Amino acid sequence: DADVTQTPRNRITKTGKRIMLECSQTKGHDRMYWYRQDPGLGLRLIYYSFDVKDINKGEISDGYSVSRQAQAKFSLSLESAIPNQTALYFCATGRGSGRDEQFFGPGTRLTVL
Amino acid sequence: KQEVTQIPAALSVPEGENLVLNCSFTDSAIYNLQWFRQDPGKGLTSLLLIQSSQREQTSGRLNASLDKSSGRSTLYIAASQPGDSATYLCAVLNTGGFKTIFGAGTRLFVKA
Numbered sequence: 215d216a217d218v219t220q221t222p223r224n225r226i227t228k229t230g231k232r233i234m235l236e237c238s239q240t241k242g243h244d245r246m247y248w249y250r251q252d253p254g255l256g257l258r259l260i261y262y263s264f265d266v267k268d269i270n271k272g273e274i275s276d277g278y279s280v281s282r283q284a285q286a287k288f289s290l291s292l293e294s295a296i297p298n299q300t301a302l303y304f305c306a307t308g309r310g311s312g313r314d315e316q317f318f319g320p321g322t323r324l325t326v327l
Numbered sequence: 328k329q330e331v332t333q334i335p336a337a338l339s340v341p342e343g344e345n346l347v348l349n350c351s352f353t354d355s356a357i358y359n360l361q362w363f364r365q366d367p368g369k370g371l372t373s374l375l376l377i378q379s380s381q382r383e384q385t386s387g388r389l390n391a392s393l394d395k396s397s398g399r400s401t402l403y404i405a406a407s408q409p410g411d412s413a414t415y416l417c418a419v420l421n422t423g424g425f426k427t428i429f430g431a432g433t434r435l436f437v438k439a
Contacts (some may be wrong), residue, residue: 218370229357242434254431256331256430256431256432257416308432314420315376318363318373321370
């Protein structure tokens, strides 16, 4: 089984709809991250959480919100989706000490029409 | 503000060739640098992580170096194979704020 899972893997929605992307991990890591990837722009950090009670904004948090329901679960919400939020979204985890290597989920491809 | 640049953006080589991918960053105050591989439509797979105190890391045919003072890292791939075809991303973790900044990637194609 994958260590970091994301649901759904693909989603097509309409402008103005509320969307939630979910991430679960079995790695036991404290740190979790949400990134979006756009062609030619690399990955950009949306939000990150160092533990259940710690939520921080990344580079591009406007239009997004997150919830850290448990150590293993971190969800990303788009309250009112817009077309320029069409992108590939990745969740990642990190141990938070020592090497602090990040491990990524398979991604969610979101299309907003 | 940290900026990460990867050159070239795309590279095509014949099978068996040794190659070097480049990554540069503007702020040397980093905690570590990580190289990833991404296959089309897939997630990122961690290849190598170099701590700021280290100069290089090796894994199989891959060798990554880090020169923090000049803001550069290289990923060396020996004896390239068609299965190495993918996009390679480098990412730096800043010491201030612990935010990871990614480069846009180098798209590698190894021809059989």
